[in-house]
Amino acid sequence: MTTKLFLALTVAAGLGATPVLAQQITPKAKGDIVLNVRLTDVAPNAGDPIVTAAGAATGLKADVKDDIKPTIGLSYFLTDKLAVEVIAGTTQHTIKAVGAGTDVAVHKTWVLPPVVSLQYHPLPGARFSPYVGAGLNYMLFYGGKDKNGFTVDLDNGFGYALQAGADIPINAAYSLNIDVKKVWFDTDASINGGALKSRVKLDPLVASVGFGRRF
Numbered sequence: 299m300t301t302k303l304f305l306a307l308t309v310a311a312g313l314g315a316t317p318v319l320a321q322q323i324t325p326k327a328k329g330d331i332v333l334n335v336r337l338t339d340v341a342p343n344a345g346d347p348i349v350t351a352a353g354a355a356t357g358l359k360a361d362v363k364d365d366i367k368p369t370i371g372l373s374y375f376l377t378d379k380l381a382v383e384v385i386a387g388t389t390q391h392t393i394k395a396v397g398a399g400t401d402v403a404v405h406k407t408w409v410l411p412p413v414v415s416l417q418y419h420p421l422p423g424a425r426f427s428p429y430v431g432a433g434l435n436y437m438l439f440y441g442g443k444d445k446n447g448f449t450v451d452l453d454n455g456f457g458y459a460l461q462a463g464a465d466i467p468i469n470a471a472y473s474l475n476i477d478v479k480k481v482w483f484d485t486d487a488s489i490n491g492g493a494l495k496s497r498v499k500l501d502p503l504v505a506s507v508g509f510g511r512r513f
Contacts, residue, residue, distance in 0.1 A: 324470040325423030326512075327378050334371040334475045336508030340364055340389045340411075343501040348395055351492050358397040360487060360496045365389040369506060371477070378422050383431065385413040385479075390441075393450065393487070404489065405450035407442035411435050411502075413459050413479065431461035437483050437500070450489050452498075457483030463506075471512050479504040 326332075341364035348358040369387025376382060393405040415433030439452045463477035480503055487496045 322470075323423055323425055323467050325378065326375060326381075326419055326427065326465075327422070328375050330373075330375040330381075331513040332371075332373040332375075332381075332473075332510050333513070334373070334477070334508055334510040336369050336371065336475065336477065336506035337366065338369040338387060338389075338504060338506040339366045340391075341503045341505070342391065343503065344498050346496050346498050348489070348494050348496045350494060356397070356494065358395045358400060360498050361394040361396045362498070362500060363392045363394070364502075365391055373417065375419075379419050381417045381419060381429075383413075383415050383417055383433075385415070387411075392445075395448075395489075403445040404448040405442055405444055405452075407439050407452065410438040410440065411481065411483075413461075413481070415459060415461050415479075417461065426464055426466055428464045429462070431463075433459050433461070435459050435481055435483065437485065439485075448489055449491065450487060453486045455483065455485060457481055465510060473510040473512070475506075475508050475510045477506040477508075479506075 342362040344362040345359050348356050348360055350356060367387055367389045369385060371383050371385045373381045373383040388408055388410045390408050392403050394401060394403050413433055413435040415431040417429045417431035419427060419429040421427050435457045437457060438454050444450055459479050459481045461479045466474040483500050485498050487498050
């Protein structure tokens with residue numbers, strides 16, 4: 299799902315940016331503020347074993363489904379090439395216990411995963427202006443609903459992220475934005491009061507495309 303969505307939207311972004319070829323590019327510069335509004339696919343890479351409280355194998359794994367939601371990013375350029383970005387959004391994910399003959403939902407939760415990253419923009423005045431970044435995130439789980447007679451508790455916590463993307467100017471103020479982040483984050487899941495547990499490596503791939511407004 300993530301790959302198909304990202305490829306389709308990237309092609310659309312490239313086609314939509316064609317008119318800029320005939321326009322003058324205004325380079326990114328120190329003091330610029332950029333607001334990006336994106337459509338984002340958050341795809342966790344979970345699949346960790348569920349064990350008993352004593353550590354015995356159950357033959358089940360924790361599976362976390364992906365979700366697509368709008369997100370926003372706000373960047374401030376410290377120099378012409380260095381920027382700090384804060385990314386915010388919230389997604390909803392279903393957690394399942396899967397195994398041989400088993401595929402059952404145990405919990406559904408919202409997660410707020412803000413990311414703060416430092417970005418490097420090597421070509422601030424290019425018609426295709428790439429960037430890379432690295433930063434920290436905090437996973438906050440809320441609004442959880444237990445499913446099918448299970449109770450699940452998830453621990454909040456910090457992780458870290460790497461980022462790559464590009465801005466494609468439309469005019470002096472607006473641009474198309476393509477962005478991919480890899481977030482590393484583990485959480486402890488306690489099921490049925492600790493009778494079952496799992497150390498879940500969510501490690502989501504976060505693929506986005508959207509529009510930016512420079513101020």
